[in-house]
Every structure is written in structure tokens, then in C-alpha cells.
Amino acid sequence: MHVTPLCACRLIAALCVAAGATSALGESPSADSLPSWQDTATKQSIVDFVGRVTTAESPDFVPEAERIATFDNDGTLWSEQPLYFQLLFAIDRVKELASAHPEWKQQEPFASLLKGDLKSALAGGEQAAAEIVIATHAGTTTDEFAALVTDWFATATHPTTGRRYTEMVFQPMLELLDYLRANGFKTYVVSGGGIDFMRPWMAAVYGIPPEQVIGSRGKTVFEVRDGVPVLVRQPKLEFIDDKAGKPIAIHQHIGRRPIAAFGNSDGDLQMLQWATTGPSPGFAAYVHHTDGEREWAYDRDSSIGRLDQGLDEAAAHGWTVVDMARDWKVIYPTVDQ
């Protein structure tokens, strides 16, 4: 896999910051850090905001330590269709674990899954999906689970694109993450996805280390096995990092309010509200999936990543709405075949 070489870009941007060369409003050198973004008002709104909060003479200047940016993951940093990728991982786990669970042959949603009937298996909606995730994510130690996740990402491919899942991240958003970090922002993922499903790969793919990944989580217990302490994953969901849970988790993990937040669904609404109503200037943006040709197109009526109230709120508050079809030159990173 070949992604646009970000390291050199990051270094140069950091040198620019060090040399005080950033952040004139408008055509700053940093704007070149977003080459996959069309030159539209969307890109300009991002560059303008970064200019305002990083220019020492600006009334909106924000000290570097306070420059927190939070990103939803599913649908914001990578795709989420036709099913959340974590659910696809869980379904693969059901097949692997089936021989140890003979009872699943008679028990929904597992019975349908094992027959290959995905539609019936998921007829139970979120409840069925939660059952599949909980059953397949428990019973291991945290270290064992991280290894399972790493193995899956190394081999599994997406059902329609044939890409590895880590190749279905959005190239413009990778550039945005780097651009913000080059301007002194600390970037966090704040996702409804499982925290232990995200951490093993996000440092390499997004440049976001484990301690800056926040997500939903199952209960774990501490045990000493043959003198060796382990954390064992339990079949119990402890926290759902969605909707009002996002500001709560942000406060819990970061203890600072973000000044920029990026999402794509109504589940991100409270995070965007939280980021834009603090004492510092705040920026909020929705990624709107408008590109049925290159990715997917969905919003108000979708069961995955529904964006309904959020679109209205964005219009009411003047938040940025990224129109994928219009604003992005490319969707995914270039991949060496």
C-alpha cells in the first residue's frame, strides 16, 4: 500500500510553523497541505479557522496546548458501508468461533449468520448487531484481542471494493489530520466503534497513538493467572461512545473541550455542539456522503450513519458541510496493486 508520503510533508509543515511562516488568512503555505481538497469554500473555511486560532496577533488565537481536534471514525475518517467494518470483523469471528459454540446453530442471530443469511441475521437491527459484537469480542485478554484485530486487518478485504479496510480511509481527511497537527493541534478519534478495535492500527494509518483514541468499550477485569496479571474482556458493554456519550467521554479522557470537531452523522451532533460553544472559537464540520459513484450517497434516511438533525443544525449554525462529490478530488489513498 502506498499512501501519499506524509512524513516529509509533516516535517516541512512543522518547519514552517517553527519559522513562523504559517497562517496568513487565505492563501497560506499550509493550504498546500490539503492537495486532495478542491479549492472550494469548504477548504477555505478550514484554512481560515486554522489561521485565526494560530496567528498570535489574532483575537481568536488559541494556545497550542488548547488546540484539541476530535474526529469521529466510521463515515468520517473511513467508509462505513455496507455495514460498519467492526461488524464485518465480528461476523468473521462468529465463523471462526462456531466450532466452540455448537449452540449457535440453533440460536439467532448466529444460526442465520452461519448459514450465510446476513439479511435474516441482522433483521433484529441494532440489538442483533450488539449481540454479535458482544459474543465475539469477549473471553480473550486485551493483548490477545489486539492480536486478533491486527491479524484481521492484515488479511480481510472489503466485500465490494476488494481493498484492505485500512485502505478505505479518506485521503483528504489524512491530509487534514496532518495539516492540523502541523499547526499545533492534538488530534483525537472519538468514535462509537470499540476502543480496542481501533487502537491497534490507528497510529500507523492516522498518526493517532492509542492514548488519543476514544471509543465504546466493554467491561474488563484484572486477573492474575499463574502469577501473570491480565485484563480479561467480559461479555458486557460498559460505555457507548455515541451522541451525548461523546462529550462525556471527551471530558473523561481529555479533560479539555475541543475547538474543532468532525463527524458525519446525528451521533456526532452533541460533540459538534460541545466544540462550538466553549470559551474559545470553535469549528464544526460534517462529512456529507454525496458520492454514490466513488463512495456511497446517504443521509437522512440511512440506517447507517443517519445525518438528519445534524444537517439542519449545520445550516442553522453555519457549520461546514463537506460535500464529498464536490469537495474531494480523490476519496481513498493510492494503493500499489
Add this chain to the structure above:
Amino acid sequence: MHVTPLCACRLIAALCVAAGATSALGESPSADSLPSWQDTATKQSIVDFVGRVTTAESPDFVPEAERIATFDNDGTLWSEQPLYFQLLFAIDRVKELASAHPEWKQQEPFASLLKGDLKSALAGGEQAAAEIVIATHAGTTTDEFAALVTDWFATATHPTTGRRYTEMVFQPMLELLDYLRANGFKTYVVSGGGIDFMRPWMAAVYGIPPEQVIGSRGKTVFEVRDGVPVLVRQPKLEFIDDKAGKPIAIHQHIGRRPIAAFGNSDGDLQMLQWATTGPSPGFAAYVHHTDGEREWAYDRDSSIGRLDQGLDEAAAHGWTVVDMARDWKVIYPTVDQ
């Protein structure tokens, strides 16, 4: 308040690291970064460990991103006698809130507290203390609570030393925090204390930003009041960051295993076990309160900061035990009167 000037020290140490001048085993330049430590085996054990994990040619070398160090707070970074300082804060809050709670005059432990009878108020042990903390820490927004904490630290003084509470931090541990950071460690607090009680002042006092402070926490809920989102503190304890809770919280917040952990009580035992049994070399140290003259002396029989099983485990595993009376030249920072 005048604390030993750490900024210059931090800068010089960082330059040393940049110049590759650190970490010969034994008498490294970095050892000078611990001037308040006596030249004993205790100090040497710390310097040796840092040398081993930061020397590129060492078989025990640990990459910088993996150099996580976790510190308990009460009794490890500052004093905790005659009562945990957060409990003293809560008791002051009871007095302030009393007029709004006429029922407290007939209700223990508040009735005794308001009569100035601390001994009777706390006769109920941990349960009474928890009731006082819960009753006084709820009902505000998180922003309001942070302001209350900041105000208290600006004015309150310790009942026996007369110092401000932030002047009862341990000078040798401040130096240790800086020394570890200068050697590429990321330093975290992992305390049984309340996370929102610690965050407002730890960046200034310890150099540890809010996102690296982990603690016990009450439940919060997200509300929109007159169009403004707030997080409101509830009278319900949600997580106790003590004993087995410490490795669980470390996994939850950091997602990496520490390679160095510092505590002072049996409540830190699981954290020390967790730090010393990972794939990387691990270092564990207990601060042993042996100095009844300059601070306090207590261990196996104390109700606060009991260190009993921990002392046995430290001996069994060869962990470092800091003998305050023997190993520390000074206890607290120099304060301008």
C-alpha cells in the same frame, strides 16, 4: 511560591537528549537532574533503569512512544495526612453549602462536621468520607466545579504545616517527573483521587496536562440549558481508580502498558504488577513514608495509605523502595514566605 527553576533544567536535559549525551549506565549527566535525591542505591536504581531503556544499543531499549510512566498522587507526589486533601476540600464545601442544606443539621456525617467534630463525622470510615465527597462534588457543571477547585487551592492552607496544598508536593518527585520527561517518557497521574479535583492544577504544578490525569470519577450527564450544552455532575460515583481499577483505567485511558510505575500504598499494587510484567522491561517503586520529623511515618497499620502487602511484594520482586528519611535531601519545594 518559588520552586526550584525547572524550566531551564528541562531545557538543558532535552538538549542533552538531543545531543545523544544521555544514559551511560552509572554516572550519567542526567543523574544531576535529581539534586534532591541522596546518592543512594535508590537513586541509582532509577538512573540505571532509565539508562537501560533509553540507550539505543541496550537490549532493553524501549522506543520513546512506549515510555509510559504512571504515578499515584496521594502519598506519592504529595502528602496525604492527616486526611486526603480532597476530603479536606469536601469538608470546606460542606460548610459553604450548609445554608442551602438545612437537613444536614440532623443528618450524619454532616451534623458532626458542622459542629466541628471531625472525629465523630469520620467515625463511619470510608462510607462517611464517600458521603461527604459525593454530596459536595455534585450539582455543578464541570466548568463550575473546576472553578471551585481552583479557588480553593488559591486560598486554603494545610491544618498543620500552614502551607498551600500545592506546596506540599514532593520536590524529589517533581525532579523525577522532569527527569523522566527529559528522557522521552510520557508521565501520567493514576490516582484514587477525583479526576476533576486533580486536573485544574496539575499542569502548573507537575507539568502533567489534563489529558494525562486519570482518577476516580462521578457520573456526568450532558444537558442543553438555554441552548448552551453543559456537563452536569451527578451524586453518583461511577469509577474508583484504586487497586485492580488502576490497570483497568490505564488500559482505558492510555491503551499502552506503563514501563515504570510509582505508588505508596497497597492500592497501587496492581498498577506496579501491571507495569513490571509486560513485554518490555518494567520498573516499580514504592515511596515509603519513614520521616515522622519532616513529613509523616506510617505503613502497615495506617488507615490512610496503608502499605502492607505492597512492602512484601516489593521485597519479593526486588522493586525499589524509597525511604523518605534516608533517600530525600528535602521533602517540599522551597517557598518564598
